[in-house]
Amino acid sequence: MIGTLKRLWANHPxxxxxxxxxxxxxxxxxxxxIVSAAYWAGHRQEAVQPWMTVGYVGRSWGVDPRQIDAVxxxxxxxxxxxxxxxxxxxxxxxxxxxxxxVEAAIAALRQGSAP
Amino acid sequence: xxxxxxxxxxxxxxxxxxxxxxxxxxALPIPASVIMLAAGGFSAAGDLDLAQVVLAALAGAVAGDQxxxxxxxxxxxxxxxxxxQSAKRGAVIAKAQAVMQARGGVAVFxxxxxxxxxxxxxxxxxGAARQGWLxxxxxxxxxxxxxxxxxxxxxxGFAGNLSAASDLLGSVLGLVASLAAVGLLGWALVxxxxxxxxxx
Numbered sequence: 182m183i184g185t186l187k188r189l190w191a192n193h194p195x196x197x198x199x200x201x202x203x204x205x206x207x208x209x210x211x212x213x214x215i216v217s218a219a220y221w222a223g224h225r226q227e228a229v230q231p232w233m234t235v236g237y238v239g240r241s242w243g244v245d246p247r248q249i250d251a252v253x254x255x256x257x258x259x260x261x262x263x264x265x266x267x268x269x270x271x272x273x274x275x276x277x278x279x280x281x282x283v284e285a286a287i288a289a290l291r292q293g294s295a296p
Numbered sequence: 297x298x299x300x301x302x303x304x305x306x307x308x309x310x311x312x313x314x315x316x317x318x319x320x321x322x323a324l325p326i327p328a329s330v331i332m333l334a335a336g337g338f339s340a341a342g343d344l345d346l347a348q349v350v351l352a353a354l355a356g357a358v359a360g361d362q363x364x365x366x367x368x369x370x371x372x373x374x375x376x377x378x379x380x381q382s383a384k385r386g387a388v389i390a391k392a393q394a395v396m397q398a399r400g401g402v403a404v405f406x407x408x409x410x411x412x413x414x415x416x417x418x419x420x421x422x423g424a425a426r427q428g429w430l431x432x433x434x435x436x437x438x439x440x441x442x443x444x445x446x447x448x449x450x451x452x453g454f455a456g457n458l459s460a461a462s463d464l465l466g467s468v469l470g471l472v473a474s475l476a477a478v479g480l481l482g483w484a485l486v487x488x489x490x491x492x493x494x495x496x
Contacts, residue, residue: 204478209474227457232302262343
């Protein structure tokens with residue numbers, strides 16, 4: 182075994198190095214996969230962002246989007262979906278305000294549905 | 297991760313998705329994978345239609361591949377012909393073209409999704425090496441179907457958690473690619489070690 186490795190190292194050093202590099206990369210990606218899988222298992226919900234639609238937020242937080250509309254006082258979608266940014270622009274308010282309303286609505290709805 | 301292109305996904309929808317995959321096939325720095333993941337998420341939220349999203353992404357990607365191939369064929373092939381006029385280089389180029397024609401299909405397929413950063417360059421090379429158009433188109437379309445289906449599907453499955461989807465998918469594809477390299481290189485080393493033993 183050692184003899185074979187020595188011979189390979191003498192005859193094909195670059196191939197052997199490439200093999201070691203690929204093995205190291207495999208270990209790295211396997212490790213990263215395990216770490217991120219463990220992390221995301223505990224962090225299902227995604228923070229509310231301006232690019233999201235109410236539907237997307239509802240999906241992420243397990244809340245009915247139309248209830249979020251009702252509680253946060255947002256317009257129901259008509260025709261094509263609106264992002265929170267679109268809604269803020271239509272109302273002429275900063276997008277942070279709409280984000281805060283949606284966050285408050287989620288908190289209220291989740292508290293209401295909790296046993 | 298920049299957020300502005302994501303806000304455009306529900307507003308501009310299918311046209312934006314097709315444009316994104318089209319441009320990314322021409323090696324432009326467009327975050328096509330993130331856009332497709334987000335589009336999958338929006339489809340789960342009911343903002344976009346899943347089948348339409350996949351078809352739009354696929355149409356853009358296939359069209360982008362065709363343009364890359366055509367550029368290689370009309371621009372690159374002429375350049376290759378001129379280089380092939382020297383006898384020594386001509387033999388090497390003829391060999392490269394033969395390999396591309398015989399086995400280029402798998403390379404085209406895998407560089408759509410597993411080694412996707414190489415895809416745009418493989419398009420040019422395939423055109424310049426005069427890989428058959430039908431074979432190129434079929435392998436490329438099959439690869440793009442995997443690419444679009446994978447990203448939109450994962451985006452839908454992880455709906456509402458874009459960072460998790462992109463994080464996990466990056467690790468999985470990296471792992472598959474590096475394991476494939478380990479397998480190929482390991483096999484080559486075993487074969488070479490055996491040869492060395494036969495004639496030391």
